[in-house]
Amino acid sequence: MSRGREVLGYVGAALALPVVLAVFLGREPLSRALAGTAGLRISPLFTGGDVATIRDHGSYRTIVHRPVFLGLLRQSRRGFVQVDWEPTTGLPWIISEEVSGLDGGQAGFRIRLDTRSGQAVLGPGAEAGQGLESVRPRDGGWTVRVWLRR
Amino acid sequence: MHPWRPGLGRSVLLALPMALLTALLFFRGPAAADPFQGAARALVFAFFNAMFFLMLHTGKTDRWRAAGFIVYAVLFAVSFISRHIESRGTVVLTEAVWFKGGFPFCHILIPMTLLPAALKGLIIFPSTILGSPAAVASILLVWIGVSLTLGRGWCGWGCFFGGLDDGFSRILDRPVIKDLGARWTDLPLAILLMAVLSSAAMLLPTYCMWACPFRVMAELDPPTTLGNVAQDAVFVMIFLAFIVVLPLLLKRRAQCAMLCPFGAFQSGANWISPFEVRIDAGTCTKCRLCIQGCPTLALTDEALARGHSSATCLKCGKCVDLCPQGAARFHIKGTAPDASPELARLLFLYPAAFLLAAMANGFAQDGLARLLRLAATGRMW
Numbered sequence: 001m002s003r004g005r006e007v008l009g010y011v012g013a014a015l016a017l018p019v020v021l022a023v024f025l026g027r028e029p030l031s032r033a034l035a036g037t038a039g040l041r042i043s044p045l046f047t048g049g050d051v052a053t054i055r056d057h058g059s060y061r062t063i064v065h066r067p068v069f070l071g072l073l074r075q076s077r078r079g080f081v082q083v084d085w086e087p088t089t090g091l092p093w094i095i096s097e098e099v100s101g102l103d104g105g106q107a108g109f110r111i112r113l114d115t116r117s118g119q120a121v122l123g124p125g126a127e128a129g130q131g132l133e134s135v136r137p138r139d140g141g142w143t144v145r146v147w148l149r150r
Numbered sequence: 151m152h153p154w155r156p157g158l159g160r161s162v163l164l165a166l167p168m169a170l171l172t173a174l175l176f177f178r179g180p181a182a183a184d185p186f187q188g189a190a191r192a193l194v195f196a197f198f199n200a201m202f203f204l205m206l207h208t209g210k211t212d213r214w215r216a217a218g219f220i221v222y223a224v225l226f227a228v229s230f231i232s233r234h235i236e237s238r239g240t241v242v243l244t245e246a247v248w249f250k251g252g253f254p255f256c257h258i259l260i261p262m263t264l265l266p267a268a269l270k271g272l273i274i275f276p277s278t279i280l281g282s283p284a285a286v287a288s289i290l291l292v293w294i295g296v297s298l299t300l301g302r303g304w305c306g307w308g309c310f311f312g313g314l315d316d317g318f319s320r321i322l323d324r325p326v327i328k329d330l331g332a333r334w335t336d337l338p339l340a341i342l343l344m345a346v347l348s349s350a351a352m353l354l355p356t357y358c359m360w361a362c363p364f365r366v367m368a369e370l371d372p373p374t375t376l377g378n379v380a381q382d383a384v385f386v387m388i389f390l391a392f393i394v395v396l397p398l399l400l401k402r403r404a405q406c407a408m409l410c411p412f413g414a415f416q417s418g419a420n421w422i423s424p425f426e427v428r429i430d431a432g433t434c435t436k437c438r439l440c441i442q443g444c445p446t447l448a449l450t451d452e453a454l455a456r457g458h459s460s461a462t463c464l465k466c467g468k469c470v471d472l473c474p475q476g477a478a479r480f481h482i483k484g485t486a487p488d489a490s491p492e493l494a495r496l497l498f499l500y501p502a503a504f505l506l507a508a509m510a511n512g513f514a515q516d517g518l519a520r521l522l523r524l525a526a527t528g529r530m531w
Binding site: 039 | 248283498
């Protein structure tokens with residue numbers, strides 16, 4: 001047993017309690033620092049991605065997110081764009097809206113949503129590769145995702 | 151060599167620093183306005199400190215660790231399930247709730263999250279990055295600290311699920327299935343590999359979505375399609391098999407030894423931790439009590455011959471408690487094999503017991519407060 005390794009072992013063992021104390025007692029500032037350093041963010045598969053535009057229609061608003069083409073090493077060829085309408089109380093029964101000017105130059109589309117039944121359809125001008133990925137109610141509104149292709 | 155049992159006065163003195171440190175954690179911030187929460191806080195504080203005192207005073211580690219660990223897991227389950235039912239009104243997890251986000255982050259997700267987080271900064275789970283003790287950054291921080299110090303001790307002292315299979319593994323006096331090959335410890339490695347690769351490819355938490363037995367705790371899919379029903383049946387079967395039936399029959403922590411991908415991943419952290427369990431060949435009589443008792447098959451004849459437990463060791467201290475010769479000991483790496491095992495045990499016990507109390511702090515308090523409220527008013531919330 002070398003003396004150096006022995007000292008290192010005791011130092012490591014003695015530091016164990018201070019380290020565990022630090023991560024619990026200093027949880028808030030340390031976790032902020034960790035999140036900032038690592039640049040962590042929740043995957044847009046769950047958040048819908050960054051917001052690109054918000055359109056105010058008076059009693060309700062439309063939130064168009066940036067198109068998402070997620071891939072681990074490079075962007076995938078297939079992605080989606082998320083559109084939210086809120087609040088539920090201000091929504092008309094039928095929403096028919098043109099979504100265009102998407103970041104990345106993808107073609108726009110027209111979408112028609114029945115807010116009572118949750119039925120949605122894409123307009124007749126939809127490009128190949130575009131299609132409804134999902135329609136789901138969310139807190140205070142509706143969310144629709146439309147498939148896109150690069 | 152028999153365990154060191156300090157007298158009452160010395161045990162109190164040794165337990166005092168832990169009481170002060172846990173008091174800092176439990177009682178900082180404003181006093182609880184809810185009387186049930188206040189009572190639960192005091193009871194949980196007293197309970198975990200009593201367990202630590204008994205570890206010191208009796209010289210037994212696992213006996214008191216297990217009591218604390220099992221109580222923590224049960225109260226966690228009470229808190230987790232009732233909170234979900236309270237907020238959603240149902241035990242199922244709808245797609246709308248899933249995409250609403252804000253879920254508590256679970257450490258089992260960590261190995262599946264690391265690759266997308268390292269390459270893209272992406273967390274592939276609908277949680278929050280900051281803002282609560284169960285947020286991603288907070289759990290990652292605690293995991294880093296614990297991995298560096300206690301290694302896979304996380305699974306023996308910190309995991310909020312581990313106490314469930316630990317509890318079931320202690321119900322029968324003798325195992326029904328006695329010989330279980332150590333090769334079973336390779337299964338979680340295979341599951342880990344599949345989970346990491348599929349999660350990286352799909353950028354989704356695949357193990358969590360398809361195989362996690364703890365989805366039975368108020369996170370089942372709504373039974374609206376045949377696929378969902380089949381998926382829920384898988385969750386229930388895995389839960390029953392690995393958390394209830396196999397631990398009962400094997401008297402081992404089957405989920406931790408044979409399924410959990412996080413456990414397999416965390417075994418690697420045992421290389422970093424300064425603590426290990428050593429078997430003194432000169433004292434060992436090869437009675438095999440430690441091999442029979444090890445909850446994760448970390449002790450085998452080969453491990454005994456090597457003189458230390460294998461990487462799957464949870465540092466629960468069961469073998470140390472079981473060994474009639476005192477041949478199984480906590481040890482600090484790099485020091486002589488016969489270096490003071492009591493000092494090594496003490497230096498290990500403080501951070502490990504603090505981890506248990508700190509992890510239990512919020513969950514156990516909330517779970518107990520809900521049970522106290524249920525007993526007093528007939529309502530859990």
